[in-house]
Amino acid sequence: MSALPPLGASLPWMRAAQQALSRAVEADRLAHAVLLQVPRGAGGEWLARWCAARVLCRAATLRPCGECLDCRRVAADQHPDCLVVQPIEDSKEIRIDQVREAIAGLALSSHGGARKVAILAPAERLNRNAANSLLKTLEEPTRGTLLLLVAEAPGKLPATVRSRCTRVVVPAPGRAATLEWLAAHSTARVDWPAVLAAVGDRPLAALEADPAAAAQLAAEVQSSLDAAGTGQLDLVATAERWSRDGYAQRLDCIENWITERVRAAARHGGRAPEMRAGAHLPGAGVALNIRALFEALDLVREARGLAESTVNKSLVLERLLWRLLDPGERAGRHPGRADRAGNRDLTP
Ligand SMILES: [Zn+2]
Structure with a gap:
């Protein structure tokens, strides 16, 4: 939490959520379980700690x-009345023994006489047994406890868990608000638009990124994608290399590259008259219509969902790069490994 804003701060894109939570605490009617739905990199875990500190x-x-001591301890994850449950290092899941331990902790009387809080983040990582174990507490809460679940995609949580939580939704901050906040918040001289080209409109992710490394990665991915559009990129070799080096970060860069083009297409009434993978905006040429761009965005999200799996990420990236070629290019010039392998599933 070192690079993150202090818990006394109010973040513009969270203001409505912060006010709603604060008023509920003030009136002593905050539910015993709150699901904080916050876009990735926009500070979901920060908001949970903010709420615990509140x-x-x-x-x-x-x-x-x-x-105060309470606030500083919450920020440092060292408050005896605020338990934080996250996937243990190297584990991709929040496990049942972690949830049981937290529930047992919540049952003890609080040190400070206020509520006892447990933060579960990211809640999507609760495995099935852990979610089932949590369910009992959600159904029969101990008096004076508060469960804060942080999720970017609550749809991935079991409906039984979701339905027992009060949901607080934080909207995506957007590019302009993100840039404005970063410029105001940080004293460092940083090329924030270049950082956002790598991490997207994700203010807290931008704050935690190494600016030079992020900008360099974004530039490299961008020039590769531009080259792909003109048939000058070895898709197989690129996919292979990207799958081994910075897979998740490169997906963010690709998503950004596509989003920029979707925005440009929207400015042209959705017809994307000048869209072409191989051209800088506004480029010349044909091909990448808005539908293809949205399909590519779906593929990026799918690819991100596979980040923790054992699926062959090189093939996933190759399929994505293919989608970013114009249809003419796709028809003949780049027989990909997927085709050679005869894998219909992976053929665009
Ligand atoms: Zn305080």
């Missing part, structure tokens, strides 16, 4: 003070 800080007014 409950535990004895100097809180409409927001936690951010400076």
